[in-house]
Amino acid sequence: MLDHTQSVSPAPTLTVGRQLDTLIIGGGAAGITVAAMLRSKVKGSIAIVDPADTHAYQPGWTLVGAGVFSLEQTVKPEASLIPNGVEWIKKAASAFHPEQNIVELADGTTLGYRYLIVCPGLQLDWGKIEGLKETIGKNGVCSNYRGDLAAYTWECIQSFQGGKMIFTQPPMPIKCPGAPQKIAYLAADHLRRTGKRGAADIAFCTALPSLFGVAPFVPSLKAAMKRHNIEVNLRTTLKSIDGPAKKATFIVTNADDSTTEVVRDFDMIHVTPPQSAPDFLKGSPISNAAGFVDVDQHTMQHVKYRNIFSLGDAASSPNSKTVAALRMQAPVVVKNLVAAMNSNTGTASYDGYGSCPLTTDYGKIVLAEFTYGGKVTPSFPLDPRVPRYSSWLLKTKFLPFLYWSVMLKGIDLDIGHKEKQFADAA
Ligand SMILES: Cc1cc2nc3c(=O)[nH]c(=O)nc-3n(C[C@H](O)[C@H](O)[C@H](O)COP(=O)(O)OP(=O)(O)OC[C@H]3O[C@@H](n4cnc5c(N)ncnc54)[C@H](O)[C@@H]3O)c2cc1C
Structure with missing residues (x-):
């Protein structure tokens, strides 16, 4: 309740430093992927805000911990991954002003945008x-x-x-x-x-x-x-x-x-x-009570601000927070963002897909793939509950290639996954 003797101060009017057509916060797995996909589909300026010098293929860290990969195999300079035609602003975002279409940066400067994609990952x-x-x-x-x-x-x-x-x-x-x-x-x-x-x-x-x-x-x-x-x-x-x-x-x-x-x-x-949502998202006007960017779990569009989208670990969608998930979210964000740019309502829908290659032994993996509601949705016609050498090859050889050379280049390679029921499931 407001005390009527108190005056309500209006929201501070910020001066916009620069104006971008599409601004992406976070140049991790989600930010680079969505920027690369978007670059070929839309005109206008696109910029990624990220203060990090390096970019890591985090799924490889399980294998670094087990002596299968070296740390060097999982890290590249961030500069080498920024797509052509996308500007990298090497700074940290610190606050959101969605009513004014402004993002504040940690150095006190501001950026204006027409469309905003928020993907700064999770905080440890x-x-x-x-x-x-x-x-x-x-x-x-x-x-x-x-x-x-x-x-x-x-x-x-x-x-x-x-x-x-x-x-x-x-x-x-x-x-x-x-x-x-x-x-x-x-x-x-x-x-x-x-x-x-x-x-x-x-x-x-x-x-x-x-x-x-x-x-x-x-x-x-x-x-x-x-x-x-x-x-x-x-x-x-x-x-x-x-x-x-x-x-x-x-x-x-x-x-x-x-x-x-x-x-x-x-x-x-x-x-x-x-782990939790990054501190600068917690309590921000674009976040839910837990601090995650409040999006529709299928369209990945903000529930209130229609020019804002989110994907990856910082999004509120209740999927398993994995690269596998954001690989499916990225094309949905791009399609629905392009629709919004054309004053249409996007109909692309993310089904909650996530995947977890569980390394049960050296040389063996249970390849768990699933969607919202705990549905098992394998990409291959084999029982995914059985530990397999073929899934180990997928994890150690194919998935790193898919990450660096396909996904981060903006190529939408969807092998397709399909629900499978198991009568003997626990
Ligand atoms: C040990 C481990 C094992 C994993 N195994 C798998 C696996 O087998 N399969 C799988 O699919 N997934 C796996 N994952 C999960 C996967 O790595 C993450 O889900 C994925 O990296 C999330 O991508 P993201 O872009 O949302 O966040 P990130 O890739 O973490 O990127 C976030 C980016 O935002 C930037 N940022 C942060 N704060 C700011 C700010 N204030 N302003 C601007 N930029 C900011 C960061 O510098 C970073 O570049 C694993 C993760 C770990 C740690």
Whole structure:
């Protein structure tokens, strides 16, 4: 309620520094893809705002952590990926003024736009786990969620001489929700292959109530955990970590929803940090209550501001936050944006597709593909719940090529996925 004795100050009028036809916030997987697709379809200026020097193929970091890829294989200079005809503004965005079609930048300057695409990804909240910032990257505390730390994961796995290994998964949202368990399987398999498995106790501790969000894949993953002799602890959330003392404290939610604090010793711990919408999006006029850009989950168009679109990890659409998802979202955004530019209502629709190649062993992958509503939608005519070498080849050879040479070049290659029912699904 307003107190009528108080005066309401009008929104500050900002001076627009420069005017762009299409402005893209974030030049990660989503930003580069959508810029490259758009460039060939529309006239007018397009600019990407991103302060980063480098661009990473983050799905490769699981393989960096397992010694299959080098870190260098997953990183390129951002400048080398900006599509021809697209301007790169090497700055950070800091605030949105959608009523005035203005984005504020961290250096205090502003940019005006006719159309805006917002895709700055997810923020890693290392500080939400007490003690983590102080010890990450040393004392056997590693994480595949940052490239340099993924290289340290491999160092830890290789030098492991026995004792306790823990792999953690925080509450949602996180990008690639399968990644925290992928590295657990690969670590166990590496120890088996090098004759050290007997000397290791391995535990997977996840805040979630199940191993995976799409039920038909759960039995295959339970079987993989059993085969690798990994102890699974559900509803178990990492609270704090003491690196030098090698102790991790977890909050365990019991069956009656009461909680118990449990301290576990470790010799190596792989931590997946809590994640959230970037701080500059939280509380902004274009975001929902959780801080994600408030879009229609099918059209990827903003629910209120029709000249704003979003895709990738920063969008509010309830899909699994993956490159696989934004690869399907990008053509939808482009079609609906072009329709909006022509004063039409876009009808292109994203079905919630996401994919997670779960590395159950070196050389074996359960290729989970699914859409909204937990429907299993494989691209290939094989049972996707079975770990396969062909899916390993897909992940290690084809998908990196698809990313760098097809998707980031703006080529829309959709092999097509189709719903498949499983009578024996859990
Ligand atoms: C370990 C790991 C394993 C994964 N495995 C897979 C997998 O197997 N399959 C899969 O499909 N996906 C996987 N993913 C997820 C995938 O990498 C992400 O979903 C994808 O990168 C999201 O793309 P994005 O463009 O939304 O965000 P990002 O690629 O993270 O890019 C965000 C960009 O925004 C920029 N930015 C941030 N803040 C600002 C700002 N204020 N102003 C301007 N720019 C800003 C950043 O510099 C960055 O360039 C994995 C991720 C990780 C970490």
